[in-house]
Amino acid sequence: MTPLEILSATISGQPTPRVPIFCNLLDQGSKLLNMSPEQYYSKGEYVAEGQLKILKHFGHDNVWSASYVGKEAQLLGCKEILFADHGAPNVADFVIKSWDDISTFEIPEDITQHPHWQSIGDCLKILHQEVGATHPICAYVTASTTLPAILMGMDKWMELVLTGPIDVRDELVKKCSHFVQQQLTAYRAAGANVIIYANPFGSPYFIPQKMIVDWSMPWMKQDLKDGPDNIVYYCGMAPLNAVTELVIEKLNVNIFYPAPSDDLTEAKRLINGKGLTSGVLDDIKMIHWTEQQTRDEVKCIMALGKPEGHFLFGTGFMPLDIPEKNIIAMLDAAFEYGRYP
Amino acid sequence: MFETYIKDYNEAVFEIDKELALEVVETALQQGVTPEQVVFDIIIPSIEQMMAEIVINADTNLAQHFMTAQIAAEITENMLAKFKTPPEVIGRVIIGTSYGDLHSLGKRIVIGCLKSMMVEVVDLGVNVKAEDFVEAAVAQDAQVIAISSMMVHTATGENGSLKVRALLKEQNLENQIKLVVGGAPYRFDHELYSKVGADNWAADGVTAAKVIRQVILDRKSS
Numbered sequence: 001m002t003p004l005e006i007l008s009a010t011i012s013g014q015p016t017p018r019v020p021i022f023c024n025l026l027d028q029g030s031k032l033l034n035m036s037p038e039q040y041y042s043k044g045e046y047v048a049e050g051q052l053k054i055l056k057h058f059g060h061d062n063v064w065s066a067s068y069v070g071k072e073a074q075l076l077g078c079k080e081i082l083f084a085d086h087g088a089p090n091v092a093d094f095v096i097k098s099w100d101d102i103s104t105f106e107i108p109e110d111i112t113q114h115p116h117w118q119s120i121g122d123c124l125k126i127l128h129q130e131v132g133a134t135h136p137i138c139a140y141v142t143a144s145t146t147l148p149a150i151l152m153g154m155d156k157w158m159e160l161v162l163t164g165p166i167d168v169r170d171e172l173v174k175k176c177s178h179f180v181q182q183q184l185t186a187y188r189a190a191g192a193n194v195i196i197y198a199n200p201f202g203s204p205y206f207i208p209q210k211m212i213v214d215w216s217m218p219w220m221k222q223d224l225k226d227g228p229d230n231i232v233y234y235c236g237m238a239p240l241n242a243v244t245e246l247v248i249e250k251l252n253v254n255i256f257y258p259a260p261s262d263d264l265t266e267a268k269r270l271i272n273g274k275g276l277t278s279g280v281l282d283d284i285k286m287i288h289w290t291e292q293q294t295r296d297e298v299k300c301i302m303a304l305g306k307p308e309g310h311f312l313f314g315t316g317f318m319p320l321d322i323p324e325k326n327i328i329a330m331l332d333a334a335f336e337y338g339r340y341p
Numbered sequence: 342m343f344e345t346y347i348k349d350y351n352e353a354v355f356e357i358d359k360e361l362a363l364e365v366v367e368t369a370l371q372q373g374v375t376p377e378q379v380v381f382d383i384i385i386p387s388i389e390q391m392m393a394e395i396v397i398n399a400d401t402n403l404a405q406h407f408m409t410a411q412i413a414a415e416i417t418e419n420m421l422a423k424f425k426t427p428p429e430v431i432g433r434v435i436i437g438t439s440y441g442d443l444h445s446l447g448k449r450i451v452i453g454c455l456k457s458m459m460v461e462v463v464d465l466g467v468n469v470k471a472e473d474f475v476e477a478a479v480a481q482d483a484q485v486i487a488i489s490s491m492m493v494h495t496a497t498g499e500n501g502s503l504k505v506r507a508l509l510k511e512q513n514l515e516n517q518i519k520l521v522v523g524g525a526p527y528r529f530d531h532e533l534y535s536k537v538g539a540d541n542w543a544a545d546g547v548t549a550a551k552v553i554r555q556v557i558l559d560r561k562s563s
Contacts (some may be wrong), residue, residue: 087494155446284529319493
């Protein structure tokens, strides 16, 4: 079976030879191509080449069409990204500087015509041609209730959400939701077949459960009104077990990417054969772990998650500081302990 | 007498209801509570209760932490203007995000809590160079440098906390100025703070204020 077939069969509960193994390596591409991050992310061809080289080098199951989260802000008018030699790029120019800017803030009519979509589209085209028939191609879309954080800064957004005028807050989220829907359509049309729908404001670590039910959930329904196909519910490494049943019931989404701090046994109980949940390795610890510690942790995650299937092994967004020997040890262990009899 | 105010105030903050929290304070003032008592007998004990709650109740959330800090800071600022004599300041902290990091939410929570606890805060903003942290700490005679990092590479990078530690060592300031760090990467790896040369760390903004206050008190008593 190909990695794509293994993933599809795992979601539907069909037999597979092993657990799907996702490893989210993004910034590593620039190192492999010997480019600065700014140069690497300037063209979709470079990102696609980097992803294909990473895939060949490490042999895991997935590739990424995304370049960096700030790309969404650039599609919405951000003019400056702070690139780092040794980590993910930051948004350095907030499109919305005050609440007054929200009324004039505009979403592009068609994001696929935007200059910043060019590199995403080019990358997806190559990935789709090269591995689209065999490997999951991941895309990253920030939910409408979280997207304002990269447009105005997390603290300003939190302030508006909690203490600001409700009509202003929801005017912004409505515009963001329109953008999210456009992105989902564009990514699906371009060949992305796993869409990470990221919403920290859908986690009880960020806001109270009641606010998730009353405020986040209706907007998530709006974001996903074209259906839950290929959508993975993810809260940006914040815990999500407490909302899993709600998300299944209200959004029909049945693929989950919990935080390492979520109880994996409980995550399995909640998914209860209805889709797929993931065992996510705390990859920040991998920076300082030994190879043996890495293997032991993978073994532990597989032992908890593998029984009765419906399970994927995954990582966070692997920091560049992680030694390559630990990445290799992690993947070796994942393939070894992830085999089904 | 103050227990009821503290309870009502904290319930409002937990429900992230700023208007209700302000009403509790207004009622207390109308009933003869002085501005000094509002700060020292209601606001500070309320923050301390939130700090304790975070330890025993993992279900507190970021929204509650944010509101704890923002409401407390706003009320304290209003009350300080009405104090008969300026309050005694516990100590001074230099705070900012690490070099290359532009995320300010955590820092803002820490500042709000510290100000209410009578700690003077010098905020250097975001994307702060290591040299600027140390220079400001020396110039302001601060007991603590507090560095917030939301990204792994800004927490572990050679221009962040590691460089601040090196500068403190080079200038023989390690006994006078302590280094406290916080932010997402430290929550995922509880040993990371020591690997970036910090003396202490905290998992969230409210707890960071508690840790920093204690470090200042320890430093001043040593």
